[in-house]
Amino acid sequence: MFRFFMKKVAFQITKGQLQDHPDQNRLKDPSAKLSKKLCNNLQTIQQPTGYSSDIIIREFSFGQHHKKSAALIFVDGLADSKIINKSIIEPLLYQADLSDEGSQSQDALINQLKRDLLSVSEVDQAETLDEVFDGFLSGDVALLIDGLNLALVLSCKGWEKRSIGEPSGESVIRGPRESFTENIRTNTALIRRKIKNPALTIESMKLGEKTRTKVCLVYIHGVANPELIAVVKERLASICTDSILESGYIEQYIEDSPASFFATIGNSEKPDVIAANLLEGRIAIVVDGTPFVLTAPYLFIEGFQTAEDYYFRPYFMTMLRLIRYIAFVITVFAPAIYVAVTTYHQELIPTDLLFTMASAREGVPFPAFLECFIMLLTFEILREAGVRLPRPVGQAMSIVGALVIGEAAVSAGLIGAPMVIVVSITAVSVFVVPKQEDSSAMLRLIFLVLSAIMGGYGITIGLIGTLIHLSALESFGVPYLAPLVPSDLSDSKDALIRAPLWLMVSRPKGMARNDRKRKDFFVPPAEKTNNHSQNRRAKS
Amino acid sequence: MKRWFKLCLIMVLVTAMLLATAGCCDCRELNALGIVMGVGVDRGEPYGEIAVTVQVADVGQDGSGSSSSNMQKESSTNSNFFNSTQCGIDILSTLHKFSLSLSRKLYFAHNQVVIFGEDLAKQGVRDIFDFFLRYSESRMNVYVFVAKGKAADVLNVQPTFEKIPSAEIASLMSDPIGSVGKPTVLVKDFASQLISETSSAVAPLIQVEEKDGEKYFSIAGCAVFKSGSLVGELTPEETKGYQWIKGNVKYSNVAVTTNQTLANVIITSKKSKITPVLEDGNVVSFRIKITAQGSLISQEGPMDFTKLENLALLKKNVEFAIQQDIERTIEKTCQMGADIFAFGESIHGKYPKEWEQLQQQWEEYLKTIRVETTVSVAIGGTGKTTTPLYPKDMM
Numbered sequence: 001m002f003r004f005f006m007k008k009v010a011f012q013i014t015k016g017q018l019q020d021h022p023d024q025n026r027l028k029d030p031s032a033k034l035s036k037k038l039c040n041n042l043q044t045i046q047q048p049t050g051y052s053s054d055i056i057i058r059e060f061s062f063g064q065h066h067k068k069s070a071a072l073i074f075v076d077g078l079a080d081s082k083i084i085n086k087s088i089i090e091p092l093l094y095q096a097d098l099s100d101e102g103s104q105s106q107d108a109l110i111n112q113l114k115r116d117l118l119s120v121s122e123v124d125q126a127e128t129l130d131e132v133f134d135g136f137l138s139g140d141v142a143l144l145i146d147g148l149n150l151a152l153v154l155s156c157k158g159w160e161k162r163s164i165g166e167p168s169g170e171s172v173i174r175g176p177r178e179s180f181t182e183n184i185r186t187n188t189a190l191i192r193r194k195i196k197n198p199a200l201t202i203e204s205m206k207l208g209e210k211t212r213t214k215v216c217l218v219y220i221h222g223v224a225n226p227e228l229i230a231v232v233k234e235r236l237a238s239i240c241t242d243s244i245l246e247s248g249y250i251e252q253y254i255e256d257s258p259a260s261f262f263a264t265i266g267n268s269e270k271p272d273v274i275a276a277n278l279l280e281g282r283i284a285i286v287v288d289g290t291p292f293v294l295t296a297p298y299l300f301i302e303g304f305q306t307a308e309d310y311y312f313r314p315y316f317m318t319m320l321r322l323i324r325y326i327a328f329v330i331t332v333f334a335p336a337i338y339v340a341v342t343t344y345h346q347e348l349i350p351t352d353l354l355f356t357m358a359s360a361r362e363g364v365p366f367p368a369f370l371e372c373f374i375m376l377l378t379f380e381i382l383r384e385a386g387v388r389l390p391r392p393v394g395q396a397m398s399i400v401g402a403l404v405i406g407e408a409a410v411s412a413g414l415i416g417a418p419m420v421i422v423v424s425i426t427a428v429s430v431f432v433v434p435k436q437e438d439s440s441a442m443l444r445l446i447f448l449v450l451s452a453i454m455g456g457y458g459i460t461i462g463l464i465g466t467l468i469h470l471s472a473l474e475s476f477g478v479p480y481l482a483p484l485v486p487s488d489l490s491d492s493k494d495a496l497i498r499a500p501l502w503l504m505v506s507r508p509k510g511m512a513r514n515d516r517k518r519k520d521f522f523v524p525p526a527e528k529t530n531n532h533s534q535n536r537r538a539k540s
Numbered sequence: 541m542k543r544w545f546k547l548c549l550i551m552v553l554v555t556a557m558l559l560a561t562a563g564c565c566d567c568r569e570l571n572a573l574g575i576v577m578g579v580g581v582d583r584g585e586p587y588g589e590i591a592v593t594v595q596v597a598d599v600g601q602d603g604s605g606s607s608s609s610n611m612q613k614e615s616s617t618n619s620n621f622f623n624s625t626q627c628g629i630d631i632l633s634t635l636h637k638f639s640l641s642l643s644r645k646l647y648f649a650h651n652q653v654v655i656f657g658e659d660l661a662k663q664g665v666r667d668i669f670d671f672f673l674r675y676s677e678s679r680m681n682v683y684v685f686v687a688k689g690k691a692a693d694v695l696n697v698q699p700t701f702e703k704i705p706s707a708e709i710a711s712l713m714s715d716p717i718g719s720v721g722k723p724t725v726l727v728k729d730f731a732s733q734l735i736s737e738t739s740s741a742v743a744p745l746i747q748v749e750e751k752d753g754e755k756y757f758s759i760a761g762c763a764v765f766k767s768g769s770l771v772g773e774l775t776p777e778e779t780k781g782y783q784w785i786k787g788n789v790k791y792s793n794v795a796v797t798t799n800q801t802l803a804n805v806i807i808t809s810k811k812s813k814i815t816p817v818l819e820d821g822n823v824v825s826f827r828i829k830i831t832a833q834g835s836l837i838s839q840e841g842p843m844d845f846t847k848l849e850n851l852a853l854l855k856k857n858v859e860f861a862i863q864q865d866i867e868r869t870i871e872k873t874c875q876m877g878a879d880i881f882a883f884g885e886s887i888h889g890k891y892p893k894e895w896e897q898l899q900q901q902w903e904e905y906l907k908t909i910r911v912e913t914t915v916s917v918a919i920g921g922t923g924k925t926t927t928p929l930y931p932k933d934m935m
Contacts, residue, residue, distance in 0.1 A: 008544045343567045347649030347677070351707070354575065354650060359599040361570040368569060455566065 006259045032129050038146035042071055044129060045142075055136070060089070062096040070145040073132070078139035080158025087119040088141060088154060106148055113152065118143075122155035134212065161186070167269045169434070174311045179269045184214050184288035187271075191218060191284070194275035199223070202286075205236065213244040214288040218274075224281050225513040228476055232283050232296060247287040247294050254296075256474055261439040264475035266298035273307050281512030297475035297511060299482055301495045303435035304328070309498045318497040325496070327432035330425060331440050335372045336447035336459050338422045342368050344455030360416040369452035371415055375423040376444070378405050383427075478510035574644035575599070577621065578706030580691030581668055582657035584627040590660065590668065592634040593625045593692040594646060595706050620703035623695050631671040648677040652710035654684050654727065655691040655746065658770065666734055666768030672727050680728040683713050686763035686770065688747035697748055697755045709746065709757065720783045720792030720807070721776050722759045734768055738884035738902050740873075741765040742782065745773060764878045772876045774869065781869025784830060784862055785812045785881055793837070796857040798850070801841025801928075805858050805919060807834040816887045818894055825910040826883055830862065835921035842930040845922055859915040866913050877903045 034041050042057060049055050054076045061069040070092070074084065096117060114123050126132045126142065127150045135153035136142045143152040164186065167179035180187045188202050199221040206212045217236065219229055235254040244250060251265045252258065268274055269291045274284050277295045285294040304324045309317045341348050342357060349357065364371060382401045389397055406424075409415040426444065430437055443466065450458030473480035483491030491508050493499035506516045578595035585591070598621055624642060628634030638646055654672055656665050672678050687694045699708035713724050725743045733741035747760040762774040762782060774782065783789055793806045810832035817825045836845055836854070845851050873880050884902055888895040898905055928935070 008548075012544065342570050346568075346570065346573065346647065347679075351575075351577075351650045351652070354570075355597060355599045358570045358573065358575065362599065364571065367567075452567075 033127060034129065034132070034144075034149050034151060036147055036149045038069060038071060038144055041144050041151075042073075045073060045132060048133075058089070060093065062092040068096075068145060068147075070143060072141050072143055073136050074141040074156075075136055075139065078157065078159045079136070079141050080156045083120060083156035083158065084141055087156070088143070091117045091119060106150075109145075109148070110150075110152070118152070118154060120154045120156055124153040124155075126151045126153050134206070137212070138214070157185075164190070170268065170270050170273070170307070172270075172306070172308050172311075175307050176270070176272050178271060180271060180286075180291035180293055182289050182291060184216060184286055187286050187291070187293065188216055188218065190271040191274055191278070191286075194271055195220065195278065200278070203233075207236065207239055207250070208241055208244040210242040211244055215244065215250065216286040218278065218284040218286060220278050220281075223279065223507070223512055223515050224283055225511055227513075228281075228283060228297070228511065231476055232285070236285075244287065246290045247285065247292045248290075250285060250287060251294055256476065260469065260473060261442045262300070262436075262470065262473060262480065263439070264296075264298055264473065264480065266295040266302055266435070267292045268295065269293070270307060276307070276310070279507070279518075281507050297478040299475060299478065299510075300470065300480050301484065303433055305494070305498075310501070314498050314500045321498055322496065324433050327429035328436060328440060331427075331429035331433070332443045333447060333459070334422050334426045334429070335376060335444060336451035336462075338419070339368045339372050339448060340451040340455045340459055343452070357416075357418050360418050363413050364416050365414070367452075368419070369448070371419050372423065372448060375405075375415060375419055376426070376448070379423055379427045380441070482510050483508065568645060568647075572644055573647040574642055576646050576648050576651050577704050578653045578655065578695055578709070579648075579651060580655040580657065580687070580695045581631070581660055581665075582690050582692055583659040583663060586627075589627050589629055590631070590634065591625055591627045591692070592631055593623050593695055594635075594638065595621055595623050595695050595704065596642070596644075596646070597621055597650075597704055621705070623692065625692055631668060632675075648675060649679060651678060651682050652706045654682055655687050655694055655709075656685070656743075657687050657691040658689055660691075661686045661763060661765070661770035664767075664769040665765070669731065669734060669768075673731050678727070680726060682727045683710055684725045684727055684730045684743045685709070685746045686743045688745055688760060693748050694746055694757055697757050700756065705757075712759070713744070716790035718792060719787065720780050720789050721761075723762050723779060723783055723787050734765075736882070736885065738879050738899065739882040740771075740878035740880045741768075742774075742880050744779075764873060764876060764880055766876070766878045771878060772873075774872065777865070778869045778872055781865040781867070782873075782880060784810070784866050785814070785828065789832075794834075794858050794861050796854065796861050798854050798857050799841070799843055801839055801843035803836060803841070803843070803845065803854055803857075804838040805834045805854070805917070806837045807832050807917070809833050814881065814883065814886045816883070816890050818887070818891050824883075824887070824898070824905055824908075825912065826886070828866065828911060828913045830866075830913070830915045832862070832915070832917045834858070834917055834919055835923065836919060837923050839928055842928055842934045844927050844935045846926045851919060855917055855919055858917045858919070862915045862917070863913045866915075867911065870911050874906045874909060877906060879906055883909065 032044070035044075042059075046055070046057070056072075056074055056076050058072040058074075059069065060071070061067065072084065072088065110125070122140075124131075124135070126135055131153070132142045132144075132151050135151075139157035139159055141154045141156055143154060145152075161183045162181050164178045164181055166177045170179075178190065180190060192200060192202075197220065201219055201221045203217040205215050205217070207215050215236065217229075217232065232254070236250070239250065239253045241249070241253065247267060251263075251267070254265070256264045266277075268277075274293050274295065278284055282295045282297065285296070287294070304321055309321065342361070346354060361368070366374070382397070382405070386394070386397055386401075406420055410417050410420055430440060433440065443462075447459055447462050450462045452458075454461065470481050471479070471485050479486060482488065483495050488509060490506060493504055494508070505518055505520075507518055509516070574596040576594050577597050580593035580595075582591045582593070583589075600620075624638060626634045626637040626641070628637055635646060656668075660668075672682065673680075685691075685694075694709075695705055697705050699705045702708040702711060713722060723742055723744050725741075730741055730743060733739055742765065743763050745760045745763045746757055748755055748757050759776075761776045762779040763770055764772045764774060780792075783792075789807055789810050791806060791808060793804050795802060795804045797803075810830060812831075813829045815827045815829070817827060819825070839845065843850055845854055870881065879902070883906070884895075884899070887898060
């Protein structure tokens, strides 16, 4: 039913938007071939760009007696001018000693250029206008030569880029501190540095008709489920849009249930997290221009796992993981339960606590629901302001938040003190499970309204509804609640608890189909050394 | 366009209406509740009416207790609670009368004690007690008492430790030390005793004492009911006999003198079993077996209880003391014709056929029954020290 409505709404909204769009594309036929005449080619290339000032065309002539005229096309700022000077222009101008120019065939000329003259690492041939545009607009140099109906695209990307920094969203105490950058090649290199295996496959494609954003599909061949790879490819291919500016665009185009509060595609800015995901048989999607790499399938329990879980020893991490589940329950249910208990089920409160709560509510002008709603709204406003505001203002913000909202509201008698505690613990618990932050914020409000209307009964209805929804959700064919529902004992080693690494013998079932074994069952080294020392003792 | 919009609107409206039908009818804010902590029921002024006293907690603002309502206040200078009394023909109609004088809805889910006045208990409490079982807010784990005198007086005593008298009475009962003298009777226990055909109900007696002008309350034995009416009382000593068999005895001491040495043994747990013995179909006797664990906690005298023969002597004396307690109580209650130990039900369980005949004249039989009591106490320790503080030659 939900899906039906989504479709209806989507149709109505898009119908109006798509009424008229005159074709204003200056590039009439992108797949047109290059001509043999250099001046024609230059004309056809310059015209669609509107003679943009950053597109540099360097015309020159080379060969014996400088008879061959040619042109380099590149974008100022994207291409590395040092490489252009040193490795392209210099050899062509001073070393080009082409034999038998007139009689030389086209292929022979190109071969000679490639083999003897151009000292750049990557040389491609472009036959259509489209390919030429792709080449120089993404930072390469296009070399057009008079008399050739194709262009050489020489790689010399060299734009300014941010260096690898620390992840801002996923900070760790222990573990690598590098994070992805906006540059796709840096990002794929970071992944490859973690997994030095020929089976690590990186497939590239360009998405977005206008932005032509480079998107890489990364998986480990033989580990990732081939059906899963096919599904992801199919969904990526079906994306039909003019722009991909961030991986979030792709996430929203290919996710299983766009109508759900719960994300079914994960993201991370840490290469070690992505590598671990790949090794579990997931697929990563790296998008140019963003440090956030997508992973699919994404399951509910992944929100409760962190990279550090596997770097620290298992026992404390198991406790922390349970705490994360508790925190999620608190952040979703605490306000709702507080409202339900204080307005419907006072018999559930221990008598002495009831006195404290009742005396705190004495003189509060609003009903408990409204009181709670105001506080939650205030918290969300403060949080949003904290994210948006410029850093120097941050301090003023926290003072206003802590003093005015917490202290003054209570002493002025607008809000009861227990409500401040409930909303505070709710607010703090959100940040324990940052991956489910968005869904928990929505659920919290829904449960709050339900509990205000129907008390504990309402919370139960909401809970059942949420559970039904969650168990119906799928992420790329894998049940969203796996391995909790459907329950799977062998995969539970990494769900509610974090089993010791020597117990984690297999990859999770949903993703990896073929190569499920991670390693042989491992005898803890302590026993080995014990045997060893016993042997030694026996010898002596 | 129109059709889907209509459909959407209908869906939204239906959902909204569904939510509205659930309503907020049960919703009550905390500051609209009068939290009842104790209920006292006395005989009302015109005969046949009852006077109900409710003790409502006055939570005040932030526990300061400064703000209080101008409601009827009988109690005291300290305003953590106030008592209010109304008369009526039954409890519910009386409670509805409170709504004429109290601005808040009386909330019974946190009620701690139900106290019946002595006069009312003599008239009978069976019909009144129905309310405490049936009312949706009332709980089964509320302590039941009978007041010596008026229940309202008990509720008026200024508490010593707690803020509210009812809470103090409740914590008095939940304290396990000396539990042999305080039979704990909850609403559920009292109700199951009332409903039994032959067994008698008991409830602890609570009395108000005055000393140096200050009032305080204390447990003064046990009230014995027969078919819902108060028929007699057990003194604190006699209450022990009841508790050894039926009660939950934790941390209760037995003081005995063995060869001029006063020794105190604390009983930490006990088990009891009543087995009826029928001979020739009509002579009834009961075997009561009690096994208890305890340890020596104090002694005044030179006897060395680390010696096994002395310990055996002590054990024998303790067992005898408990046996005495039990037999005294059984004799007294059987003379009253009140079967507080549920002897009848034990026969019913074991000899259902014979019971049909016995049931007719059960009260007569009760007066003639014989009881064999065997008590075995295991004394497990002697506290932190072993031998008494006497030189060896004096022991």
